[in-house]
Amino acid sequence: MGIEIEDKFDVPADFRLPDLSGLAEVAGPKSFQLVALYYDTPDLRLARRGVTLRRRRGGADPGWHLKLPKAKGVKQEIAVPLTRSTKTVPAELAELVRAYTRGAELGVVAELDTRRSVTLLKDGDRELVEIADDRVKGTVFGAEPTVTRWREVEAELREGDEKLLAKTGKRLRKAGAAPSPATSKLAKLLAPPPIPRADVEPGTAGHAVLAYLAGQVAALLSQDPRVRREEEDAVHQMRVASRRLRSALKAFRSVVKDTAGIQEELRRLGGVLGEVRDLEVIRARLARELAGLPAGLVVGPVHDRLGDDLLRREQRGYDAIRNALGGDRYYALLDALDALVSRPELGKAAADPAGARLGRLAAATWDRVVKAYDAARAVDDPERRATAMHDVRKAAKRARYTAEALRDTLGARMTELAESAEAVQEALGARQDGVVAQETLAREAGAAREAGEDTFTYGVLAGLERAAADRAHEDFPRVWSEAAARAGKAL
Template identity: 75%
Template sequence: MGIEIEDKFDVSPEYAIPDLSGLADVVGPKGYQLVALYYDTPDLRLAARGVTLRRRRGGADPGWHLKLPKAKGVRQEITHPLTRSTKVVPAELAELVRAYTRGVELHPVAELDTRRDVTLLQDGETRLVEIADDRVKGTVYGEESKVVRWREVEAELLEGGSEALLAKVGKRLRKAGATPSEAASKLAKLLEPAPLPTAPTQPGTTGEIVVDYVAGQVSALLSQDPRVRRAEEDAVHQMRVAARRLRSALKAFKSVVLDTDHIQDELRWLGNVLGEARDLEVIRARFGKELATLAPELVTGPIQTRLGSDLLEREQQAYGRIKEALSGDRYYALLDALDGLAAAPALGKAAAKPAQERLRAIAAANWDRVTKRYDLAQAIDDLDRRELAMHDVRKAAKRARYTAEALQPTLGDDMGKLAKLAEGIQEVLGTYQDGVVAQELLAKEAESAREAGEDTFTYGLLIGVERNAADRAHAEFPKLWKKTLKAVTKVL
């Protein structure tokens, strides 16, 4: 797997690659013949999302290539060795695009036959930038078959180069007559997928801001799907955050976007599916860090196994359940519903109101919800019930934070400040809650260890560490709450 950083240019058939000497050592050009088959669904779902999946022969890197969009000019590329079959996509790659195909079969949709001349910029043996001069014959398969020919130039940053050097190369190419390409890829020039539908909202309205935010979070959730399937670092967390932000937005903006209760329920389900592995990952790292701070003589019995490899095994089992869920009809139905929501939401009367006026009122209402939850919690005499109610305060603070963050691009720094204040409440209450949960888990593990005849001394130490952390957060909160209320009045 790698990250591609490249600039693409359209050039005329008579274009000449300019002199690149003075930038670095120039090697080449060297010629290659490349033949690539591209795969997609019949309705070009991958192409519509900027995803390309190909089987390529020839050149320095023959094989299967899956390219996933990450940011402008940057793509994530996942490779697989060349297989004999041109009809069957390797299962590992087909799995990674399930969020887009949703069970629809992949088949060849186009072929690119490319004569490529490659020039390298090097510093000694270190490869800096590759300039590929491509003469392309593109063939579209299907009911509307066609053949198209064109020429283009790509400048790609290699492992030893810098973006500054890439920019200098681009400048020389443009000066010689190249123009930056608007197409994200060769395939995008050849195929014409139907554009993703967008909601018909009016500029400057509350509806425009809210629907754009929702669509952005849908894209964020989809972009994490392949990373979760590959168990990449922090992917489950990021996908869970996108699901939470979506659900929070649909709750906060319920007067703007209507009839989303079912989608909210399904987002809660997805969050729970993702949460099991994420919570185990966090608690395993937490216990590992705490054990590392203890003197060796204080770590007794096989506690590192119980709190390390045993929890890791449970985490891996949870990952298996995630992958199963992400390949099921319930998940596909949720993604279809989210696509529909982003494209054609049911809008309320609030959607037509000017954004500044209405959105600020929504942000204030969401903060008021936090204070009301706090007042209700403090009115409860029973300590256990009060703690449960304070967990509701934390959830309300998280929703207020997500709402403010969503509105910051429109309403400015005040929303950024409100988000930080809500996050402060959320974090302290979260520290307390995490400490309580950690104590409960440690107590269960200690009981299992005791039944197995193991020394449980270290479990007691860790429970003490967690209790102290929770108690500090509990003691800190009243002062933080008072300070936060004062600050919020200046923002709202």
């Protein structure tokens, strides 16, 4: 797997590569031929999302390549060795695009036959930037195959820095190259239709809310392949996207209507993701604390129990995630999210000017935090108060997500409100994390005791967690006072 950072340029047939000396040592050009078959669904679901899946022969890296968009000009590339079959996509790659294919069959949709001339910018043995001058013959398969020919240049970052890539691009532009609007050769060849978006009047509440929802749907989709590969932080990012979507649909229900079913499915998805995320957090937390203890306080195989045992539970959680991401129910949710941003049910508030309407909604979410905290302080029973404070945390998280959703529309005051709500959320979360850690330690200590192991270290760690939770609890009134004052000024 690698990250691909490149700039693409359209060039005329008689284009001449400029003199690149002075940027770095120049090597080449070296020429070879590449033949790639591209796979997609009949309605081009991959191409429409900027995803490419190909089987390529020739060049330095033959094989199956899956390219997933990460940002403008940046793609994540996953490669597996060539297989004999041209009809069947390797299972591990087909799995990674399931959020896009959603059960539809993958097949060959196009072929690119490229005669490539490569020039390298080098520093000794280090390849800094690769400039590929490509003459392309593209064939789109169908009832009557069509052929298109063109020439383009790509400057791809290898071991150099982005300043060198920018300087290379400047030289190419001066020589007559024009930045290409196409994200890939395949996109240029197929010209897939864009993802549909609802036609809503700019400046209205509906326009602002739908733009935010579309961004979060894209964020959720982009994390799906990373979660399937168990990449670092992917579960967290996908869970956050699902929570942001659910929170926005609740907060903006007067703008976008009839989303209760989507909210419930997002809640279910967040719950499945949450089990693994919580285990990731607690395992890392306990590992840090354990590493900080003097050697004399670490007794017995505690590293194994708090490391390997929790890791095995994570793996079981990933099995549950894969099951959740592999069925018709998940595909139906993704279809519903696509429909949400392309054909939403809009309420009357959607036509209101964004500033006034959405400002009131943001204020209402903070009012819920204040009311929840007032209610919690009125509870005398410690156990019931803990539950009530959890409600405060949930309200603060919703207020934060709502304010963050409106930053582009309402500006700096939403940043102030979001940071106020985040401070409340994190302060209460610190206490909750300590409580959860104590429960985990008690469970693992019980298992150790049954196995005849010394449980002294679990007690030490539990004491540290208890102290941390108590500190967070004692400090909360100060956090609340500062956050409430800051939110009041923002609103």
